[in-house]
Amino acid sequence: MKFGKIYDTSIGKINIIQEGEYIAKIGFDEELKDIEIKETKLILKTISEIKEYLEGKRKEFDIPIKLQGTKFQKKVWNELLKIPYGETCSYKDIAIRINNEKGVRAVGMANHNNPIAIIVPCHRVIGKNGKLVGYAGGIDIKSKLLEIEKLFS
DSSP, X not given: OEEEEEEEETTEEEEEEEETXXXXXXXXXXXXXXXXXXXXHHHHHHHHHHHHHHXXXXXXXXXXXXXXXXXXXXXXXXXXXXXXXXXXXXXXXXHHHTTOTTOHHHHHHHHHTOSBTTTSOGGGEEOTTSOOOXXXXXXXHHHHXXXXXHHHO
Protein backbone atom coordinates (compact mmCIF):
# COMPACT_ATOMS: atom_id res chain seq x y z
CA MET A 1 0.00 0.00 0.00
CA LYS A 2 1.21 3.48 -0.84
CA PHE A 3 0.42 6.53 1.24
CA GLY A 4 1.35 10.10 0.49
CA LYS A 5 0.97 13.69 1.53
CA ILE A 6 1.88 17.08 0.08
CA TYR A 7 3.33 19.77 2.32
CA ASP A 8 4.05 23.47 1.94
CA THR A 9 7.64 24.31 2.89
CA SER A 10 9.96 27.28 2.70
CA ILE A 11 11.08 26.10 -0.77
CA GLY A 12 7.61 25.24 -2.09
CA LYS A 13 5.44 22.14 -2.16
CA ILE A 14 7.06 18.80 -1.33
CA ASN A 15 5.33 15.46 -1.68
CA ILE A 16 6.30 12.40 0.30
CA ILE A 17 5.23 8.87 -0.59
CA GLN A 18 5.58 5.90 1.71
CA GLU A 19 5.57 2.34 0.43
CA GLY A 20 5.55 -0.35 3.11
CA GLU A 21 7.97 0.66 5.86
CA TYR A 22 10.04 2.93 3.59
CA ILE A 23 9.91 6.32 1.96
CA ALA A 24 9.84 5.63 -1.78
CA LYS A 25 9.53 9.17 -3.16
CA ILE A 26 10.13 12.75 -2.22
CA GLY A 27 9.42 15.20 -4.99
CA PHE A 28 7.99 18.51 -6.00
CA ASP A 29 4.82 17.40 -7.82
CA GLU A 30 1.70 19.18 -6.66
CA GLU A 31 -0.55 16.19 -7.20
CA LEU A 32 -0.48 12.61 -5.97
CA LYS A 33 -1.97 10.07 -8.36
CA ASP A 34 -3.20 6.60 -7.40
CA ILE A 35 -2.03 7.04 -3.82
CA GLU A 36 -4.04 7.14 -0.63
CA ILE A 37 -3.65 10.55 0.98
CA LYS A 38 -2.64 9.76 4.52
CA GLU A 39 -0.22 11.22 7.02
CA THR A 40 1.59 8.25 8.56
CA LYS A 41 4.12 8.37 11.40
CA LEU A 42 6.94 7.84 8.89
CA ILE A 43 5.68 10.58 6.57
CA LEU A 44 5.38 12.94 9.56
CA LYS A 45 8.93 12.08 10.66
CA THR A 46 10.18 12.67 7.12
CA ILE A 47 8.60 16.12 6.74
CA SER A 48 9.83 17.02 10.22
CA GLU A 49 13.41 16.11 9.28
CA ILE A 50 13.12 17.95 5.94
CA LYS A 51 11.89 21.09 7.69
CA GLU A 52 14.77 20.84 10.19
CA TYR A 53 17.15 20.52 7.23
CA LEU A 54 15.62 23.58 5.54
CA GLU A 55 16.12 25.54 8.78
CA GLY A 56 19.78 24.48 8.96
CA LYS A 57 19.16 22.33 12.03
CA ARG A 58 19.80 18.94 10.36
CA LYS A 59 22.63 17.75 8.14
CA GLU A 60 21.83 14.03 7.98
CA PHE A 61 18.58 12.13 7.67
CA ASP A 62 17.42 9.15 9.69
CA ILE A 63 14.70 7.94 7.35
CA PRO A 64 14.42 4.43 5.87
CA ILE A 65 14.34 4.84 2.10
CA LYS A 66 13.66 2.45 -0.75
CA LEU A 67 15.51 3.27 -3.96
CA GLN A 68 13.64 1.82 -6.92
CA GLY A 69 15.38 1.91 -10.27
CA THR A 70 17.88 0.14 -12.48
CA LYS A 71 21.13 -1.28 -11.13
CA PHE A 72 23.00 1.66 -12.69
CA GLN A 73 20.63 4.25 -11.23
CA LYS A 74 20.95 2.72 -7.76
CA LYS A 75 24.74 2.80 -8.09
CA VAL A 76 24.60 6.53 -8.92
CA TRP A 77 22.08 7.31 -6.16
CA ASN A 78 24.14 5.45 -3.58
CA GLU A 79 27.17 7.50 -4.65
CA LEU A 80 25.14 10.70 -4.22
CA LEU A 81 24.52 9.69 -0.61
CA LYS A 82 28.29 9.94 -0.05
CA ILE A 83 28.53 13.62 -1.04
CA PRO A 84 29.10 15.50 2.23
CA TYR A 85 26.70 18.20 3.40
CA GLY A 86 27.76 21.59 2.05
CA GLU A 87 29.91 20.16 -0.74
CA THR A 88 29.29 19.73 -4.44
CA CYS A 89 30.75 17.63 -7.21
CA SER A 90 30.26 17.31 -10.95
CA TYR A 91 28.46 14.67 -12.97
CA LYS A 92 31.90 13.62 -14.24
CA ASP A 93 33.12 13.20 -10.65
CA ILE A 94 30.24 10.81 -9.99
CA ALA A 95 30.92 8.92 -13.24
CA ILE A 96 34.56 8.46 -12.20
CA ARG A 97 33.58 7.35 -8.69
CA ILE A 98 31.35 4.60 -10.08
CA ASN A 99 34.07 3.48 -12.54
CA ASN A 100 32.20 4.66 -15.62
CA GLU A 101 34.15 7.75 -16.69
CA LYS A 102 32.41 7.94 -20.07
CA GLY A 103 28.97 7.65 -18.49
CA VAL A 104 28.56 11.32 -17.63
CA ARG A 105 25.27 11.66 -19.52
CA ALA A 106 23.93 8.46 -18.00
CA VAL A 107 24.85 9.82 -14.56
CA GLY A 108 22.94 12.98 -15.45
CA MET A 109 19.87 10.95 -16.39
CA ALA A 110 20.09 8.88 -13.20
CA ASN A 111 20.37 12.13 -11.24
CA HIS A 112 17.32 13.47 -13.11
CA ASN A 113 15.35 10.33 -12.17
CA ASN A 114 16.32 10.38 -8.49
CA PRO A 115 13.06 9.45 -6.73
CA ILE A 116 14.04 10.76 -3.28
CA ALA A 117 14.96 14.43 -3.56
CA ILE A 118 16.80 16.18 -0.72
CA ILE A 119 17.60 12.98 1.22
CA VAL A 120 19.44 11.57 -1.82
CA PRO A 121 21.24 14.85 -2.49
CA CYS A 122 21.22 15.17 -6.27
CA HIS A 123 21.11 18.94 -5.71
CA ARG A 124 24.82 18.69 -4.76
CA VAL A 125 25.76 17.68 -8.31
CA ILE A 126 26.65 20.59 -10.57
CA GLY A 127 28.15 21.11 -14.02
CA LYS A 128 31.92 20.68 -14.32
CA ASN A 129 32.15 24.43 -15.00
CA GLY A 130 30.60 25.07 -11.58
CA LYS A 131 27.21 26.11 -12.94
CA LEU A 132 23.93 24.84 -11.59
CA VAL A 133 22.31 22.61 -14.16
CA GLY A 134 19.11 20.61 -14.07
CA TYR A 135 17.00 19.83 -11.05
CA ALA A 136 13.56 18.23 -10.87
CA GLY A 137 12.32 21.01 -8.59
CA GLY A 138 13.92 23.69 -10.77
CA ILE A 139 17.20 25.57 -10.55
CA ASP A 140 15.75 28.03 -8.00
CA ILE A 141 15.11 25.23 -5.51
CA LYS A 142 18.52 23.66 -6.21
CA SER A 143 20.13 27.03 -5.56
CA LYS A 144 18.20 27.47 -2.29
CA LEU A 145 19.21 24.01 -1.04
CA LEU A 146 22.87 24.71 -1.79
CA GLU A 147 22.63 28.14 -0.11
CA ILE A 148 21.18 26.53 3.03
CA GLU A 149 24.04 24.05 3.14
CA LYS A 150 26.65 26.73 2.50
CA LEU A 151 25.21 28.89 5.26
CA PHE A 152 25.09 26.12 7.88
CA SER A 153 28.17 24.01 7.02
